[in-house]
Amino acid sequence: MTDDLETEYPQPAESPGLMLWRVTNTWQRRVRAVLAPHGITHVQFVLLATLTWMDRDQPVTQRSLADHAGIDIMMTSQVVRVLEAKGYITRHAHPADRRAIILSPTPAGIDLANRANVDVEAVDRSYFSALGSTPKATFIHCLQQLNDAQTGT
Amino acid sequence: MTDDLETEYPQPAESPGLMLWRVTNTWQRRVRAVLAPHGITHVQFVLLATLTWMDRDQPVTQRSLADHAGIDIMMTSQVVRVLEAKGYITRHAHPADRRAIILSPTPAGIDLANRANVDVEAVDRSYFSALGSTPKATFIHCLQQLNDAQTGT
DNA sequence: TAAGATTGACTGCTCAATCTTA
């Protein structure tokens, strides 16, 4: 029939999905680079920072941390034990639910989360400054709409 | 010092990097799901579709395919041989440069690229329709600015 | 020296399946 690709996009750069994927990959590389000196990976940072940020007056289970961080429960299970082994998180039995595990950041974990967060937020400012004249708020609004549509909000 | 996270974002959803990462992950899940019946992964599809789309009057080396697809050269090296094993691509010696390898899609590869592309473009239309009143062009423009800033354009 | 390509190792993300307890 054809020996070419029949597409609605004259150029790949006009495909929103493809561009989204490329941009995320370059952003991830930047984040990974600034986290490396701290000795943690991106997912480890997100979970540790989210746990530190969350209100811990109520017990935080792995399930609730996973939901807040937007990371799936299997990944959370694995990474949380890595963070425990590194001394940044403690895992204790839930007093009322014997299936559940309560998570708390250690003082070292809270300290690391804050030090690493300074560098990550600096990367974000630098990376997204390329938006130039387009208000950053417009871009974030787009992302929030797309995210909400998936999470059923 | 503190037992909380000191951040410039009152809510995680206001962090552009975090939202970018979440949105890409959900988009990737959707794409993976529609490609599964075709028996190929996302990266395999991107490389096969890019090769099919590229002008092949000039010999296409792995390096040039990797550059056009925005995929790193090691990943390209691995996946291209998978595509060859599946019968979607042929690899031949470059006539003038004995280091290089010339890639061509087979008729089966061209056919698969076109069939799969229909489904992937349908996912994109569906997924990004959530942008609602915000023009999709605005979102793509943001992504292009971010991408160009990284590639030195 | 540089460029095209490859290998091995490690983390990330997902899926299917399982185990235990509510």
Place this chain on the structure above:
DNA sequence: TAAGATTGAGCAGTCAATCTTA
């Protein structure tokens, strides 16, 4: 039955190192 957690397997993405040829 459902919910919290875990394990194992497979593909994705990156890095360091290597090999061959320009």
